[in-house]
Amino acid sequence: MQDKLNCVSQIIKDTADIEILPYFNQPESFETFKKSSGEIVTNIDLNAERRLTESLLSLSVDSEVIGEESASEDTQIYHVLKKDKPVWIIDPLDGTRNFANGKNCFAIIVALCLGGETVAGWIYDPINLKMYSAYKGVGATLNGKSLNIKECQDLSNMIGSTGQNFSKILDERAGGFGIPKRCNRYRCIGREYGDLATGILDFAEYSILKPWDHAAGVLIHSEAGGYSAFISDKRGYLPVPPVKKTLLIAQSEKVWTQILKILSIEN
Missing domain, CATH: 3.40.190.80 (D-Maltodextrin-Binding Protein; domain 2)
Structure with missing residues (x-):
């Protein structure tokens, strides 16, 4: 599974390049809707979540997915978090309102959970080409370089x-x-x-x-x-x-x- 996890960063980058970035600052190229919660969603969110879901499920045939947009339509989906199997948690376009308004502050977020805890995570900033990732017990990186938070004394x-x-x-x-x-x-x-x-x-x-x-x-x-x-x-x-x-x-x-x-x- 570890070898397959190494593919996740590329899956996320490909999703950004194909489903998100071509439409940024092109408001006439996407549609905006309101969810029942009042939050906005675009067809960009939906298409990105669909691509991520298909690609991530292909890495592990017994895994399941909770996507932000699918969860908004099916609140019963959370029961998979209790199962003893891999669960991908996806935010296909974090910062949808920023994206829709032409503000370059948005991201793709993916987490892998197993046994009720997060074992791996990825956050991708496609504007600045920054990929943050971590594996439980292994450490965190930014574009492959180790991250170590330094405590400010003041x-x-x-x-x-x-x-x-x-x-x-x-x-x-x-x-x-x-x-x-x-x-x-x-x-x-x-x-x-x-x-x-x-x-x-x-x-x-x-x-x-x-x-x-x-x-x-x-x-x-x-x-x-x-x-x-x-x-x-x-x-x-x-x-x-x-x-x-x-x-x-x-x-x-x-x-x-x-x-x-x-x-x-x-x-």
């Missing part, structure tokens, strides 16, 4: 991505001693995870967790040396159906604890 020099509530807390305390800064959300979680794994972002907080958004990113960040846990019970993230639960991600457990205190969240 909280005031840190920058993170946070939701509305936590952003308000940071804004109220902005400029204070040891208070980190925040950035505007990318509206592309895959790209945020890439920056977390390379130290461009130092921490992040997410409260609505969907497996296609987080399974690969959490593994890549962890294998690069980072730390993440739910603030309510300090348990790590596992690929499960969408859940509302706050996940805090940081360079290390020490920084995680410091950020938690700054945000005044009770454990």
